[in-house]
Amino acid sequence: MPSPSSATPSPSSEAQAKPIDTPPFTPLAAPPAAPAFLKNVRTASDVRVSFFYEGDDRSADEDVFYTERTTVPNRQGEKYLLMPSSVDPKDYRYGPMDFSIFRNQESHSYQGIPVSILNPSADYSLEYVALKINNSNLVGSLSVEMGIDYMAADDGDATDTPAPTPSPTGLLQSWLSPTVAYACGPGIYLRPVGTSRLVPMEPAGDVAWYKLEKPISLRKLSLNYCDNPNPKRKKKGKRKARNEEEDDDENAFCADIKDLASGNLRLHVRYQPKGATGVLQIQALNFILSDSQGNYFQPNIGQNFNHYYKAYLIDPSCAKSDQPAKCIGG
Numbered sequence: 022m023p024s025p026s027s028a029t030p031s032p033s034s035e036a037q038a039k040p041i042d043t044p045p046f047t048p049l050a051a052p053p054a055a056p057a058f059l060k061n062v063r064t065a066s067d068v069r070v071s072f073f074y075e076g077d078d079r080s081a082d083e084d085v086f087y088t089e090r091t092t093v094p095n096r097q098g099e100k101y102l103l104m105p106s107s108v109d110p111k112d113y114r115y116g117p118m119d120f121s122i123f124r125n126q127e128s129h130s131y132q133g134i135p136v137s138i139l140n141p142s143a144d145y146s147l148e149y150v151a152l153k154i155n156n157s158n159l160v161g162s163l164s165v166e167m168g169i170d171y172m173a174a175d176d177g178d179a180t181d182t183p184a185p186t187p188s189p190t191g192l193l194q195s196w197l198s199p200t201v202a203y204a205c206g207p208g209i210y211l212r213p214v215g216t217s218r219l220v221p222m223e224p225a226g227d228v229a230w231y232k233l234e235k236p237i238s239l240r241k242l243s244l245n246y247c248d249n250p251n252p253k254r255k256k257k258g259k260r261k262a263r264n265e266e267e268d269d270d271e272n273a274f275c276a277d278i279k280d281l282a283s284g285n286l287r288l289h290v291r292y293q294p295k296g297a298t299g300v301l302q303i304q305a306l307n308f309i310l311s312d313s314q315g316n317y318f319q320p321n322i323g324q325n326f327n328h329y330y331k332a333y334l335i336d337p338s339c340a341k342s343d344q345p346a347k348c349i350g351g
Contacts, residue, residue, distance in 0.1 A: 038093040038346035041101065041333055046155050046302040048327045052319060053151060053228045053306055062309060062317040067140035070288075070308060071323030073124050073132075074330045076102045093333060093346050102332040103349075105340040106159070107296040119164070119293040122303050122330035126289075131170035131211050135284025136320070138239065145318070146236040149309035150219060150290065153227050155302040159334055161295035163219040165288065167237050171210040171246045171276035173285045210246045210276040214239070214286070228306060236311070242286070247275040294334055304329035
């Protein structure tokens with residue numbers, strides 16, 4: 022296995038890219054008030070969400086087995102991901118049709134952001150999402166996706182650990198180029214929880230509210246990757262059928278968690294680019310949950326609320342090039 026530290030730096034790294042001009046974007050410092058169409062939204066004491074965006078710097082002690090992206094700096098020295106402004110359906114077999122604003126799924130990790138549920142008997146569903154988007158004309162559609170990654174590491178949010186000091190990380194490759202993948206360690210142990218398109222509701226100033234077309238239920242989620250983690254053992258001396266032996270093999274790789282308090286439940290907000298080029302800035306502001314009695318709740322906010330997604334959407338032909346950062350104008 023190649024050592025991550027031995028990866029050869031890309032000639033299109035940030036240091037050689039010309040700075041770009043980006044519009045001012047002031048992230049909100051706290052979640053916005055609930056919209057008029059939602060009444061009596063309370064804060065759930067047993068739900069916590071923290072924010073880790075794609076393009077954020079990684080700390081020195083984080084897991085280094087992730088795909089690296091190409092970025093370009095703006096005039097203020099902030100890194101902006103270089104992303105294609107559209108995705109040709111013919112390219113679907115080689116990559117996603119849309120992109121997550123949070124840390125993207127890799128071969129060994131679902132990533133996204135952690136949603137910690139401290140109460141094992143909680144019966145929530147996710148119903149609404151609030152975002153701040155600088156230019157909605159760049160976005161064709163939005164969706165939410167959730168899953169349980171049974172091997173996900175605690176990001177520190179569940180125990181109120183302060184975020185470590187970030188260290189610069191070289192981001193080497195664009196979305197539509199071959200990705201860096203270190204094929205070591207266990208594969209991903211992921212159980213999908215749900216996905217839904219986001220339907221625009223009434224805007225409230227800088228805040229855009231969306232309703233999930235199909236609410237995602239977070240009730241009675243499985244704590245084991247396998248559907249049948251403890252199959253009934255056959256009597257000793259009785260020869261197993263071949264399909265029974267295969268079932269046992271599958272269960273040998275079961276992964277389980279004791280609860281959902283440590284952030285194994287993950288959430289992605291995904292967007293499909295509309296075809297226009299330009300700077301895209303998105304901050305996730307709030308997630309509204311409902312319970313079985315129809316009451317509404319917002320989660321406690323953990324780390325990095327004032328962070329936001331930063332991308333420069335460029336022509337797909339430029340994104341596919343060996344040095345996409347050199348395609349753009351200064």
